[in-house]
Amino acid sequence: MAQRWSISNALRGMFQRETITDETWDDLETALITADFGPDIAEEVVEALRADVDRLVIDDPRELKRMLRERLEERFAAYDPTLTLQERPAVILVVGVNGVGKTTTIGKLARLLASHGQSVVVGAADTFRAAAVEQLATWAQRAGVELVRPEREGQDPASVAFQTVERAKTGDIAMCIVDTAGRLQTKGGLMDELGKIRRVVEKQAPVSEVLLVLDATTGQNGVAQAQAFIEHAGVTGLVITKLDGSAKGGFVLAVQERTGIPIKLIGQGEGIDDLTGFTPHVFVEQLVG
Ligand SMILES: Nc1nc2c(ncn2[C@@H]2O[C@H](COP(=O)(O)OP(=O)(O)OP(=O)(O)O)[C@@H](O)[C@H]2O)c(=O)[nH]1
Numbered sequence: 001m002a003q004r005w006s007i008s009n010a011l012r013g014m015f016q017r018e019t020i021t022d023e024t025w026d027d028l029e030t031a032l033i034t035a036d037f038g039p040d041i042a043e044e045v046v047e048a049l050r051a052d053v054d055r056l057v058i059d060d061p062r063e064l065k066r067m068l069r070e071r072l073e074e075r076f077a078a079y080d081p082t083l084t085l086q087e088r089p090a091v092i093l094v095v096g097v098n099g100v101g102k103t104t105t106i107g108k109l110a111r112l113l114a115s116h117g118q119s120v121v122v123g124a125a126d127t128f129r130a131a132a133v134e135q136l137a138t139w140a141q142r143a144g145v146e147l148v149r150p151e152r153e154g155q156d157p158a159s160v161a162f163q164t165v166e167r168a169k170t171g172d173i174a175m176c177i178v179d180t181a182g183r184l185q186t187k188g189g190l191m192d193e194l195g196k197i198r199r200v201v202e203k204q205a206p207v208s209e210v211l212l213v214l215d216a217t218t219g220q221n222g223v224a225q226a227q228a229f230i231e232h233a234g235v236t237g238l239v240i241t242k243l244d245g246s247a248k249g250g251f252v253l254a255v256q257e258r259t260g261i262p263i264k265l266i267g268q269g270e271g272i273d274d275l276t277g278f279t280p281h282v283f284v285e286q287l288v289g
Contacts, residue, residue: 005249008289037250098182107139123164185228237264
C-alpha cells in the first residue's frame, strides 16, 4: 500500500495521459506543492524537468516519471545521511520542541543500535517531569538497554548528561544517548541550557551527534524550529518523525535544503521497530511510486 505521504496518487492521472502536455506540468507542480516541497523547490524541479524534456525531445509521461525520480533522488542525496558514531563512547544528544517524539525516537534508536550488537546507555536528562523519566525507563527496558536516571526531580540536566557519559566510560558501553526536555525554540534561557549540556558533556567525551527531532506534520513551521536549535545546540542531523501520519513527504527535502543539515533517521510509527536510516533511493521510490 502506498504511504500517505507519497505523491504517487496525485501523479496518477498525469502518467495515464498519452503525451506530455501543459496540463502535465501544472499537475506536477500542484502535486509537489501539495506535498509541502514549498513553492521554490516545486518550481525549480518543474523548470529543470521541462528543460530536459525539451532538450531530449521526450513526450512519454513514463519517461518523465523516471526523470522526476532521478532529479529528486539527486537532491535528496546531496547530503550525507550517515550517523557518525565512531567515537568510544559515541555520545548522541537528542533535542527538539515538546511532543515531537524525542523519547520515542530514543527508544527506537537504542533498539536499532542494540540489534546491531552495540551496547547502549540512555540518560534521562529531562528532569522536569517525573513522567518523562518513567517513559524513557519503559523504552529502555523494551530496547534492553541501560538507563541513567536523575538522582532527584529537577536535578540539573547537564549533570545527568554528564553522569550518563561517565557510566558509558566506566562500563565500557559503546553508545550513549541523552534525552533532553522538550523546549520551545523561542525560549532563550532553555535554549542556552542546551549549550550548557553540551559543554558539560564535552568535559567527558566529544559529542558525536546532536539530533534534532522534527514532527513531519508541522510542515514548513519545522524549518523555523530547526534554525533556532541549529544556532544553540550545534545540530548535526535531523530526525523526521510521524511521517506515517503526514501527507507531507516533500517537507523532508524542504527542511534538509533550507537548514543544510542532513536527514539521518525517519520515524514512521509508534512501535519500537518503526525507525529507519534515511536512504534517498528508497525514499524517492516510495514518494514518486
Ligand atoms: N504516529 C507516530 N507517532 C509517533 C512517532 N514518534 C512519536 N510518536 C508519538 O508522539 C507522541 C509524543 O512522543 P514523545 O516521544 O513522548 O515526544 P517527546 O518529544 O519526547 O515529548 P516531550 O518529552 O514532552 O517533549 C507519542 O504519543 C508517540 O507515540 C511516529 O513516528 N509516528
